Structures are given as C-alpha cells and as structure tokens.
Amino acid sequence: MTMKRQPIREYISLATVAARAGVSVSTVSRIVNGEMRRASPATVARVLDAIEAVGYRPNPVGRALQRGQSQLVAMIAANLDNPAMATIASSTEAALREAGYVMVLCDTHDRPELQDEYLYAMRAQMVCGYVLVAAVPSRGLSELSASGAPTVFVSRRNPVGNGPFVGIDDCAAGAAVADYFANLGRRVPAVVFPRLGSSASRDRVSGFLAKLRERGWSDKAIIQADGEGRSHLQVGYNAGARIFGGSDTPDSILCVSDQIAYGVNRRALERGLKIPGDCDIVSIDGTPLNQWVAPWLKSIEIPYAVYGAEIVAGLQLIWRGESFGERLLPYKFG
Amino acid sequence: MTMKRQPIREYISLATVAARAGVSVSTVSRIVNGEMRRASPATVARVLDAIEAVGYRPNPVGRALQRGQSQLVAMIAANLDNPAMATIASSTEAALREAGYVMVLCDTHDRPELQDEYLYAMRAQMVCGYVLVAAVPSRGLSELSASGAPTVFVSRRNPVGNGPFVGIDDCAAGAAVADYFANLGRRVPAVVFPRLGSSASRDRVSGFLAKLRERGWSDKAIIQADGEGRSHLQVGYNAGARIFGGSDTPDSILCVSDQIAYGVNRRALERGLKIPGDCDIVSIDGTPLNQWVAPWLKSIEIPYAVYGAEIVAGLQLIWRGESFGERLLPYKFG
DNA sequence: GACAACTTGGCAAACGTTTGCCAAAGATGT
DNA sequence: ACATCTTTGGCAAACGTTTGCCAAGTTGTC
Numbered sequence: 001m002t003m004k005r006q007p008i009r010e011y012i013s014l015a016t017v018a019a020r021a022g023v024s025v026s027t028v029s030r031i032v033n034g035e036m037r038r039a040s041p042a043t044v045a046r047v048l049d050a051i052e053a054v055g056y057r058p059n060p061v062g063r064a065l066q067r068g069q070s071q072l073v074a075m076i077a078a079n080l081d082n083p084a085m086a087t088i089a090s091s092t093e094a095a096l097r098e099a100g101y102v103m104v105l106c107d108t109h110d111r112p113e114l115q116d117e118y119l120y121a122m123r124a125q126m127v128c129g130y131v132l133v134a135a136v137p138s139r140g141l142s143e144l145s146a147s148g149a150p151t152v153f154v155s156r157r158n159p160v161g162n163g164p165f166v167g168i169d170d171c172a173a174g175a176a177v178a179d180y181f182a183n184l185g186r187r188v189p190a191v192v193f194p195r196l197g198s199s200a201s202r203d204r205v206s207g208f209l210a211k212l213r214e215r216g217w218s219d220k221a222i223i224q225a226d227g228e229g230r231s232h233l234q235v236g237y238n239a240g241a242r243i244f245g246g247s248d249t250p251d252s253i254l255c256v257s258d259q260i261a262y263g264v265n266r267r268a269l270e271r272g273l274k275i276p277g278d279c280d281i282v283s284i285d286g287t288p289l290n291q292w293v294a295p296w297l298k299s300i301e302i303p304y305a306v307y308g309a310e311i312v313a314g315l316q317l318i319w320r321g322e323s324f325g326e327r328l329l330p331y332k333f334g
Numbered sequence: 335m336t337m338k339r340q341p342i343r344e345y346i347s348l349a350t351v352a353a354r355a356g357v358s359v360s361t362v363s364r365i366v367n368g369e370m371r372r373a374s375p376a377t378v379a380r381v382l383d384a385i386e387a388v389g390y391r392p393n394p395v396g397r398a399l400q401r402g403q404s405q406l407v408a409m410i411a412a413n414l415d416n417p418a419m420a421t422i423a424s425s426t427e428a429a430l431r432e433a434g435y436v437m438v439l440c441d442t443h444d445r446p447e448l449q450d451e452y453l454y455a456m457r458a459q460m461v462c463g464y465v466l467v468a469a470v471p472s473r474g475l476s477e478l479s480a481s482g483a484p485t486v487f488v489s490r491r492n493p494v495g496n497g498p499f500v501g502i503d504d505c506a507a508g509a510a511v512a513d514y515f516a517n518l519g520r521r522v523p524a525v526v527f528p529r530l531g532s533s534a535s536r537d538r539v540s541g542f543l544a545k546l547r548e549r550g551w552s553d554k555a556i557i558q559a560d561g562e563g564r565s566h567l568q569v570g571y572n573a574g575a576r577i578f579g580g581s582d583t584p585d586s587i588l589c590v591s592d593q594i595a596y597g598v599n600r601r602a603l604e605r606g607l608k609i610p611g612d613c614d615i616v617s618i619d620g621t622p623l624n625q626w627v628a629p630w631l632k633s634i635e636i637p638y639a640v641y642g643a644e645i646v647a648g649l650q651l652i653w654r655g656e657s658f659g660e661r662l663l664p665y666k667f668g
Numbered sequence: 669g670a671c672a673a674c675t676t677g678g679c680a681a682a683c684g685t686t687t688g689c690c691a692a693a694g695a696t697g698t
Numbered sequence: 699a700c701a702t703c704t705t706t707g708g709c710a711a712a713c714g715t716t717t718g719c720c721a722a723g724t725t726g727t728c
Contacts, residue, residue, distance in 0.1 A: 026707075029686060039707070061459065065395050262627050363715065363716060
C-alpha cells in the first residue's frame with residue numbers, strides 16, 4: 001500500500017573523498033572546514049584534489065544534524081501579495097544566499113494560527129534564525145521570544161515583547177507628511193489606516209497627528225478614517241467611502257501604505273474627484289511600481305530593497321553574540 | 335577566532351518519548367509512522383500518551399538524512415518582484431504546507447549562473463522536488479532534467495527538454511486577443527513582447543499573429559515591437575518608444591504581460607495618448623492589482639492563485655510514480 | 669506433545685557530518 | 699639515552715531517524 005521512498009541518487013559524501021585520497025573521513029572533514037594545520041601540506045593537497053575530482057559539496061543535512069542547527073533561515077511574512085513584502089523577501093533572500101544561508105518562506109496571511117504552525121515547523125527544521133515581517137501576536141511568538149532564538153523583526157516591532165528591529169522611524173515619517181501638507185497650505189487633512197493596526201501604522205498616524213497639532217490644528221479638524229478589510233486595498237477603499245461621504249471633503253490625505261492609497265484613489269475616482277488637484281494623496285511605502293501605475297501618488301519611499309542586507313547583518317551580529325537593538329533606515333521624501 | 339556554534343536548545347527526540355513510555359526507539363518510530371500493527375494496543379496507547387505529554391514532533395533533519403530526501407521543495411523563480419510570480423509563490427507555499435512540505439524560495443533574477451547555484455544548493459539540501467517558474471536554459475538545468483528528479487515547470491516550459499508543465503494555453507490566449515481586436519473593428523494592431531522571449535511569450539505572440547492572419551491581416555500590417563530591459567516594465571517602456579514613434583500609430587496593442595502593459599501605458603501617457611480611446615491595451619496576466627491601479631487595462635486573467643494547488647497535485651503524482659504531462663488551466667477574458 | 673505461524677518488540681546498522689581523544693612518529697632539549 | 703613536546707591522522711561517538719533482522723512469547727493445528 002504505502003509507497004517506499006527511494007533516495008533520488010547517491011550523494012557524494014566525505015567517505016567518497018576520503019577513499020579517493022586515501023585518508024580518513026575525519027581528516028577530510030577538517031580540511032573542508034578550513035583546519036589546514038591538522039594535516040601535512042601534502043595531505044591537504046591530495047584531499048583538495050580529490051574534492052575537486054569528485055565534485056564534493058558538504059551535505060547540509062548531515063551537518064545540521066550534527067551541529068543541532070541547519071543553515072536555514074525562516075522568513076515568516078504576513079502577506080506576500082503585498083509588493084512591499086515581496087521586495088523585502090526578495091532582498092533578504094539574496095543577502096542570505098550571499099552569506100551562505102538558505103531562506104524558507106512562510107506566508108501567514110496575517111493569521112496567528114498559521115504563524116504558530118510555521119513557527120513550530122521551523123523549530124523542528126532546526127533553523128538558525130527567524131525573520132518576522134509584520135508579525136502578529138500569538139502563543140508561539142511569545143515562546144519564540146522567550147526562547148531567545150535569533151530573531152529579527154521587520155516593519156512591525158515585536159508585538160509581544162521586544163527584540164531586534166529593522167524598519168524606519170515611523171513617527172518621523174508621519175510627521176514629515178504633516179509638515180508637507182502644512183507647508184503646502186492644506187486646510188483639511190485626513191489620515192487613513194487599518195482598523196487592526198500594527199505598531200508601524202499606529203506610529204505613523206500618531207506622528208502625523210502630533211505634528212499637525214503642533215502646527216495649529218485641533219483634533220477635530222483632522223479627519224481620521226480607519227478601514228476594515230483583509231487587504232490594505234480593501235482598507236483604503238472602505239475608508240474612502242467614509243472620507244468622501246462626510247460633510248467635509250479633505251484636501252490632503254495620508255495613507256499609511258501604498259495599497260491603502262490605491263484603494264482610496266479608486267474610491268475617489270468613483271466619486272469623480274481629481275487626484276491630485278481636488279485632493280493630494282501621500283502614502284508611506286513608495287514601491288517602485290508607483291512610478292509606473294500611480295504617478296498621481298506621492299510617497300515616503302522606504303528602502304525595502306536594502307532591508308535584506310540590514311536584516312542579515314543583524315542576524316550575523318546576533319549569531320556572533322553581539323547585541324543588535326534596532327536599525328532605523330533613512331527614507332526618501334520629495 | 336572562529337565561533338563555536340551551540341545548539342539553540344535540546345530537541346525532543348524519539349529517545350525522549352521512548353524513555354517515557356518504557357519502550358525502544360524503534361517501536362516509537364514505527365508508531366509515529368502509523369505502523370500500528372507492530373505493537374499491542376496497550377503499547378500504542380502508552381506511546382501515544384508519551385508523545386502527547388512531551389510534545390514530540392518528528393525531526394525532519396534526522397528523517398531526511400535517513401531517507402536520503404528531505405521534505406523541502408525548492409521553488410526557483412525568475413523574479414519575485416513581479417506580482418504574478420509572487421502570487422504563484424504564495425499559492426504554492428500554501429498548498430505545500432497543507433500537504434506537509436516546506437518551501438524554499440530562490441529568486442534567480444533571470445540569471446543562469448544564479449539558477450545553477452541554487453540548483454546545486456538545493457540538490458545538496460536533498461530537496462524532494464523542484465518547482466521552476468520561468469526557468470532559463472543553463473547547465474544545471476540540463477543536469478536536473480537528465481537526472482529525472484521530480485520537477486514541475488511553471489509558466490515557461492522546460493527550455494532544455496521537456497517535463498511536467500503547469501500554465502495556460504498561451505497560443506489560444508494570443509488568438510483570443512486577436513479575435514477581440516478584430517471583432518471590435520480595430521485596423522492597426524500591435525504586439526509587444528520581450529526581446530529575450532520564453533516559450534510563453536513566443537506562443538502568445540504567434541497565436542496572436544496566426545489568428546490575425548487568418549482574419550485577413552498581412553504580416554506587415556501588424557506592428558511587432560520587442561523591447562529590452564531587465565524588467566518587463568522596462569521592456570514595455572522601451573518598446574513603447576518605437577511603437578508610438580513610427581509612422582503608424584496602433585489602435586490596439588497586445589502586451590504579453592501586465593508589466594509590459596504598464597510600461598507601454600506610461601510611454602503612451604508621455605506621448606499624450608488616451609488609453610483607452612486612442613488605443614486599447616490588452617495584456618496577458620490579469621493580476622487583481624490591475625483593478626485597483628490600472629482600470630484602463632483589459633486582460634486575459636490567468637488564475638495564478640490556483641497554480642499552487644495544481645503544482646502540488648502534479649508533484650504528488652510524480653512522487654507516486656504516475657505520469658504528469660501538462661496541465662493547462664482555463665483563463666478568463668472579458 | 670511437537671511444530672508452525674503469528675505477534676510483539678528490541679538490536680544494530682545506516683544516512684553524512686563533527687570533534688574529543690588517543691597513538692604513532694618525528695623533533696627538540698637535557 | 700631519555701624525557702618532553704609537536705605534528706599528523708585515525709577511531710569512535712554523537713546528532714535523530716528508519717528498517718532489516720532476530721528473539722522471545724503466544725496461539726493454533728495435528
């Protein structure tokens with residue numbers, strides 16, 4: 001009944017090399033790992049030749065078992081369909097490969113149960129590190145947090161504690177947009193954000209509001225619209241209905257993500273508004289795609305393409321036992 | 335100098351369970367693997383309890399080493415920044431997880447050397463299957479092809495042989511667009527495609543051309559523009575310069591991908607053309623994002639979100655030793 | 669009462685790697 | 699000549715799993 005699984009092929013192992021070079025497996029292992037002083041130059045040369053001749057590559061599985069840790073790094077991301085996360089995934093993958101690691105990608109669709117399932121599965125895989133992009137609170141995350149496993153949080157801070165973080169200064173970004181609107185002479189600003197916000201969303205909104213207050217706005221003069229939806233596109237579209245349906249129509253809108261801006265814009269078009277013109281929209285994300293499909297959108301540009309390098313640098317610090325608090329990357333605006 | 339790596343934690347192994355249940359490791363192993371007849375009901379119950387009590391999960395690394403094959407599936411994709419591929423990656427990841435596998439994601443940026451590097455690295459990881467999305471010809475791919483390892487090609491057919499394929503009927507899709515233009519009474523059709531084409535691009539173009547010929551167009555009456563660029567956005571933008579700069583301006587354009595359409599559209603806007611109106615653009619891809627950011631674009635909609643399920647179904651057929659030629663999924667148009 | 673057949677479960681080898689420890693041989697110092 | 703140290707390299711255990719084989723114990727049949 002049950003299929004018997006056959007190995008796909010015989011692998012070239014240390015034993016193969018050892019036999020060919022006429023030495024023991026341990027000697028080859030040490031040379032492979034760069035312990036050149038443990039063998040005479042003649043032996044080293046012989047072994048190196050044999051490695052070359054048979055095309056040996058260390059088997060990561062055997063190594064993982066012995067070391068109790070694989071060369072796999074788990075990236076657990078909330079939603080790959082979001083181009084920003086796709087870019088983070090892509091750049092992290094490239095940086096990890098360069099450093100000799102292999103990335104496992106897990107898409108949680110923002111669901112805590114799925115996040116936990118992945119967290120447990122990855123622990124079983126003996127991964128040597130975790131990259132959590134926009135993590136949600138969950139039991140498994142608390143355990144991970146407590147276990148002290150090498151972890152870097154990206155975009156959203158650790159929702160159940162603290163830990164190394166790579167992102168931008170969200171508060172400052174929100175404030176920058178507020179300044180921009182104020183300097184432009186806008187009178188009726190609005191801000192759109194998801195109802196179930198993350199630390200990032202909250203900070204962007206509060207930075208925006210704080211700066212506007214500083215520049216003379218009263219709280220009720222600022223339109224705040226949260227939207228619901230499983231994607232930020234929906235969030236923006238839903239919030240747009242309320243923004244453009246109220247008594248005051250805003251002349252300037254901050255959307256905390258590109259996708260929200262797309263949703264708001266669609267609603268605006270349906271209502272016959274001109275963007276920009278009747279109303280300016282600014283978003284925070286600024287993926288390159290905007291230049292192609294949303295030239296009407298001005299953005300705070302987050303350097304997602306360099307996130308990967310920062311994330312891997314952070315992991316390497318942690319692996320070396322050094323500390324890594326947070327790395328706030330500069331954004332571009334205007 | 336060199337850091338000594340410490341295992342993150344002690345893992346709960348078969349030995350832990352065996353000690354607690356008072357049986358041998360082999361007995362536990364057999365029960366974990368569902369061989370219930372090899373032990374008395376009483377023993378089985380005791381072992382199951384122990385498993386529950388200590389929270390045992392099989393270690394995939396040990397298993398992989400013993401079986402000569404891991405539960406990892408390699409997805410090697412040409413360009414994650416393309417939303418279509420991101421959707422394929424996402425849906426495949428979900429389907430694999432459901433089937434108990436773990437996906438490793440590799441982004442080759444369309445570069446053969448990188449594709450080879452990944453192919454070799456994944457072989458060393460003892461992956462149990464390969465999903466190649468938009469593969470490019472390379473030495474390693476030929477070797478993989480020859481080795482008979484379980485492989486599914488997606489979107490683009492195997493460029494160095496043949497093998498299981500998941501995609502759409504590209505030829506028919508191109509023809510459908512041709513019919514659409516003809517029925518609409520368009521006179522000056524154009525087609526835009528990347529200079530370095532894949533089987534998919536070529537088939538879409540040739541299907542389009544063949545149908546137009548069938549409906550009375552001469553070859554020179556059809557504008558064909560190939561574009562260069564590292565992304566399809568660039569391809570479209572570059573080809574757009576030639577299309578809109580020639581003597582004949584087309585009244586209808588087929589772009590073989592969404593991203594090319596974005597590029598063409600940008601060029602059209604720069605030239606002051608109205609889309610649609612002066613010129614219809616139709617693309618092949620039809621990602622959901624279009625509805626939000628490119629309402630001007632009509633598309634053949636490829637069901638990327640269900641690719642994952644088909645890919646995994648294909649892999650499972652292959653693992654079972656059954657054959658799996660190709661699966662052409664239905665697309666939606668209009 | 670003898671013998672076969674089945675049930676139940678353990679032993680041990682194997683997968684590929686790493687590494688602590690030991691042994692042989694050569695080099696150096698007295 | 700002897701003690702000590704260094705160089706060179708192998709042995710064997712360990713990581714967690716699977717599985718062929720064997721050894722008891724139980725049951726059934728004549």
